[in-house]
Amino acid sequence: MVTNLPAEARAKWIKVMEAKTPEEKLAALQEFLSAVPKHKGTENLVLWARRRMAVLREEIEERKRRRGGGYSFFVEKEGAAQMVLLGPPxxxxxxxxARLTNARPLVxxxxxxxxxPQPGMLTYKDVQIQLIDTPALSEEGGGLNSRIIGLARNADGIIIVVGLDEGFLEQYRLVVRKLEEANIVVRKPKGRVVVERMRGAGDVKVIVSGRMIGYTVSDVKALLRSYRVYSALVRIYGETTLDDVEKAIFENTSYKPTIVLAxxxxxxxxxxxxxRLKKEVPPxxxxxxxxxxxxxxxEVVGEAIFNVLGLIRVYTKQPNGEVADRPLVLRQGATILDVARAVHSRLVRNFRFAKIWGPSAKYPGERVGMDHVVMDGDIVEIHARG
Ligand SMILES: Nc1nc2c(ncn2[C@@H]2O[C@H](COP(=O)(O)OP(=O)(O)OP(=O)(O)O)[C@@H](O)[C@H]2O)c(=O)[nH]1
Ligand SMILES: [Mg+2]
Structure with missing residues (x-):
């Protein structure tokens, strides 16, 4: 995508990455944009940067409203995950x-x-998931649209609600378009790259779980060097290309797990x-x-949310104790380390080994280490020193 950006633009990008507040980020993006030559090859980058700036301006406004005691759309997260309902009027x-939760909004x-926005709580398999009802998105919604999309950006996932009446396809397309205009995508990418910049002199560390298509770890390091990133943790999941790594440097788009309710x-x-709608929506x-x-x-919605978010439940137990009633809710791919972290940092520091029962155990009570990947329904007993 962003091949052959001049050195000046790359240097300016560092400033964007280093910016702490939305105000600093906005100013840095403006400078970056003015250093990017405008031609066919940079078209997408320019579009993306403009959208990003619009989102930042909205974030700044929203913060001002919140600080000034004005009315804010922000909804504090409760439960294991937050899903926002989006749709046209x-x-x-x-x-x-009202059907899925205890909330009784005006209909x-x-x-x-x-x-x-109005929250409600859905319970599925001992897990609480917060749903947020929102005002309608519309073609001419302007500032209101941005505030609603801001809720989606902050949420863990999206529930698109369309009515199977006339204009049903246009309803769906409108929501997807408004999200895309804010650099949010609902289509699950084949792979994912996360670039975490580390402070201080270090190295570029690359953790790969998946397939790197047509590139190697040293390509990643060279690419990062060309952006003067010398110290970072790069995580690569699924199927990716070097293009995806570059996009990740630009924090290009964010994917939100999504379901559609027709x-x-x-x-x-x-x-x-x-x-007809099913044909339109990515598989x-x-x-x-x-x-x-x-x-x-x-009755099937709870499970669909659970699956699309990749949630898993893990039940902890004390050595020689009872299994906890309420599960820890983690994401697919979580390890014993994540379990230990969720319980207490002491368990991480003093970790000796863990015993597991359930789907990920080769046999009941199997002894495993920190990097064992847990599965939905596992029971975990952590043994620590002291
Ligand atoms: N036939 C039918 N009508 C429905 C259904 N669900 C909602 N409605 C009707 O559709 C209208 C809008 O319902 P709401 O739940 O207020 O829709 P909304 O998306 O929250 O609307 P806004 O808040 O205005 O954006 C009401 O008249 C409902 O009675 C349904 O499953 N079938
Ligand atoms: Mg409503």
Missing amino acids: NSGKSSVL ASYPYTTVK NKADLPGSAVRFK TIPVIPVSALRNKGF
Whole structure:
């Protein structure tokens, strides 16, 4: 993507990466942008940088509102994960929240009924997931759209709610377009690269779990050097190319795990529309027909959220003690280290070994080390010194 940026632009990019506050970041991006030559090859980068600046401006505004005691959209996270409901007017977002959670939002037949975010809690397999109902996204929504999208940026995942009435495809496309305009993608990438800059003189450390297509670790180091990044931790998951590494340096887009609820599945003609919608949505995104009116289809939503977020439940137990009632909720790929961290830092410092029962254990009570990968339903007993 960003091949052959002049040295000056690369140097300016360092300033963006080092910026701490949104204000500093915005100013640094402006300078970076003015150092980028404008031609076909940099078109996408320029577009992305402009979008990023718009998002930062909105973040700055939102902060001011919060500090000044003005009305903020921010919703404190509760439970294991936060999912935000997004959709156009009248698609049934509030009705869906009422069916899935304990919340009782206002539902009405006129558009723009909901004017502020409202949370509710969904419980699935001992796990609490917070859902947030939002005002409608719209074509001309401007500042309101940005505030709603800001909620999505802060959430762990997205539930797109469309109504299977007329314009159902346009409803879906609108939401995806508004997200993309804010550099958020709903399509699951084949792989993922995370570049974490480290302080001080160090080295570039690359941790690979997956397949690097057409590049090597030394290519990664050379690329980072060309951006004058000499000290970083690079994690590479899944299938990636060197392009993805460069995009990660630019914090290009963020992927949000997403499901689509096709509401109003009770309407005549909705079955045909549902099929059409399913064709439109990328195959990695679950599309679930529901009817808030008839309370149908919701029994599978908890599981879909759980899966798309890649959540797993791990039950801890004390040596010779009882298994905990409530699970720790972690992400797929989590290790014993993550379990220990979630319980107490003392367990990390004084770790000796762990014993496990359940899906990831070769046999009940298997003895494992810190980097053993745990699975949903495991029971873990950590043995530490002292
Ligand atoms: N037929 C049918 N109507 C529904 C269904 N769910 C919601 N509605 C109706 O659609 C209208 C809008 O419902 P809301 O839940 O307020 O929709 P919303 O997306 O929250 O709307 P805004 O807050 O205005 O963006 C109401 O008249 C609901 O009764 C459904 O499953 N089937
Ligand atoms: Mg509503």
